[in-house]
Amino acid sequence: xxxxxxxxxxxxxxxxxxxxxxxxxxxxxxxxxxxxxxxxxxxxxxxxxxxxxxxxxxxxxxxxxxxxxxxxxxxxxxxxxxxxxxxxxxxxxxxxxxxxxxxxxxxxxxxxxxxxxxxxxxxxxxxxxxxxxxxxxxxxxxxxxxxxxxxxxxxxxxxxxxxxxxxxxxxxxxxxxxxxxxxxxxxxxxxxxxxxxxxxxxxxxxxxxxxxxxxxxxxxxxxxxxxxxxxxxxxxxxxxxxxxxxxxxxxxxxxxxxxxxxxxxxxxxxxxxxxxxxxxxxxxxxxxxxxxxxxxxxxxxxxxxxxxxxxxxxxxxxxxxxxxxxxxxxxxxxxxxxxxxxxxxxxxxxxxxxxxxxxxxxxxxxxxxxx
Numbered sequence: 001x002x003x004x005x006x007x008x009x010x011x012x013x014x015x016x017x018x019x020x021x022x023x024x025x026x027x028x029x030x031x032x033x034x035x036x037x038x039x040x041x042x043x044x045x046x047x048x049x050x051x052x053x054x055x056x057x058x059x060x061x062x063x064x065x066x067x068x069x070x071x072x073x074x075x076x077x078x079x080x081x082x083x084x085x086x087x088x089x090x091x092x093x094x095x096x097x098x099x100x101x102x103x104x105x106x107x108x109x110x111x112x113x114x115x116x117x118x119x120x121x122x123x124x125x126x127x128x129x130x131x132x133x134x135x136x137x138x139x140x141x142x143x144x145x146x147x148x149x150x151x152x153x154x155x156x157x158x159x160x161x162x163x164x165x166x167x168x169x170x171x172x173x174x175x176x177x178x179x180x181x182x183x184x185x186x187x188x189x190x191x192x193x194x195x196x197x198x199x200x201x202x203x204x205x206x207x208x209x210x211x212x213x214x215x216x217x218x219x220x221x222x223x224x225x226x227x228x229x230x231x232x233x234x235x236x237x238x239x240x241x242x243x244x245x246x247x248x249x250x251x252x253x254x255x256x257x258x259x260x261x262x263x264x265x266x267x268x269x270x271x272x273x274x275x276x277x278x279x280x281x282x283x284x285x286x287x288x289x290x291x292x293x294x295x296x297x298x299x300x301x302x303x304x305x306x307x308x309x310x311x312x313x314x315x316x317x318x319x320x321x322x323x324x325x326x327x328x329x330x331x332x333x334x335x336x337x338x339x340x341x342x343x344x345x346x347x348x349x350x351x352x353x354x355x356x357x358x359x360x361x362x363x364x365x366x367x368x369x370x371x
Contacts, residue, residue, distance in 0.1 A: 033101040033152070040145070040156055041093035041121075045130050051122035052086070058116065059164040076166035077237070077334050080327070085169060092160055093119070093132070102144060102153040109153045112136055112144045117162060134162070167236070174319055174328050174337065175232040175265055177257070182230065184258035185222055193351035197222045202260070208354065215355040221348050228343045229255065229267060232319070237335040245336050247272045248316040253347055264322040269344045272313030279306045315344040 052063040052071075063071045063081050071081040103109060112135040121130040128148075135144035135153065143158040163169065184198040185206075196209040197217055208217030238244075252270030259265075317339045319328045331337070348354050 033098075033154075035098045035147075035154060036100060037097050039094050040096050040098060040132065040158065041090070041130060043094050045121060046090055046094055048123060049121035049129055050124040051120075051126065052090075053118075053120040053122065054162060054164060055116055055118040055120075056162050056164050061164050061166055061169070063169070073166050073169060076170055079331075079334075080171040081169050082171045089160070092158065096156050096158045098154050098156050099142070100155050102155050104152050106151065109146070109151070112153050114144075114146055114153075119162075134158075172233040172235070173231050174234055174317070174331065174339075175230065175257075175267070177230040177232075177259065177265070179223070179226040179230050181259045182226055182257050183260045184256075185225065186256040186258075187225065187348060188254045189349065189351045190253070191350045191352075195221075195348065195351055195354050212355055214358055216358050218354055218356050221354050224346060225255070225348070228346045229257065232267065232317070232339065232343070234317070234337040235340050236314070236338040238338070240336050242336055244272065244313055245316050248313060253344070255347070263326075265328075266320040268318045268320075269315055269339070269347070271315045271341075271344055274312040275310040276307050277310070279308050312341075314338045315341055317343075 050065045054061045062074060063086065064074055065071050071083065071086055072078050073081050102112070114133050114135045117134040119132050119134070120128060122128055131148045133146050133148075135146070137143055138155060141157065141159055142155060143160075144153055144155055145158070146153050180202040183200075184196070187195040189195060197206045198209070199206050206217055206219045206222045211217060248270035249268075250270070251273055252268050255267045255269070257265045257267065315338060317337050319332060321329050323329075
């Protein structure tokens, strides 16, 4: 082959290769969105917020920051919000980063289910500082989201459940004490007596007043009681004039706690007791028919009376504090409070059950024999 035709062929092949490269090369990478790899929420914006508003499925829940830095829930009797739960919620946004820009196309955004699931931060003048609308979850977790009304959809590894029940956000603590804070406990017993236990320092053992001869206080009784009462949390609330409260008050027991700094808390606990009563005889068989082997003329035996059990009612609590400025004093004016059953059922019942025999003392060592 002559050299000139060969050079022409090679040149044509080079041109063809260059053309193929330019036709098939991948498109240049899109410019990275400024929000990518940035936190969903800047900590500085969160620090400026005076309102937090959550919206989902037509419900709205508002939190308002107070001058002392605490947060309240105006829509739930102006109760204090659980600060730790609120902090954890906001931290999910300040610690999670935008992973990628998903789309700016309206048709694709419509498939990401951006509806009314929204988190908003506002300033003290109700001006919007930050707003995010959550879309559907990703196939492997995470969440699609958009900022305000921007025509952009992002994805982040954000996993959270938006709770719009105000009760679940309220600070449920009625008495914010620890067992080590208590110097004296007085418990009204079901047999009419009162158990009084005290200690001079938190390191000391509990001692009971008026212990029977040769007996001592069962310290676990006090340890268990304080474990249920400190801190004391409510489980639900109701109106102050709820008729069930009067019934519970008739079966009330009282515990008085005295702290080492001299403050007193009187905790009155009561509930309607369990009740057993005969079932309506009109709906029950009143006699047992004779069997085929028995004498038909024999008199039918009366049936045993059937009973139904009506469960005990909820446990209601009323707390009185010697400190007029204690938060619990204001709470008692707003609502009636229920506590968990174990707080009431865990109280010692009878005074006699609170003592145990003292351990036997070892006999004195005998004197060594004289030489």
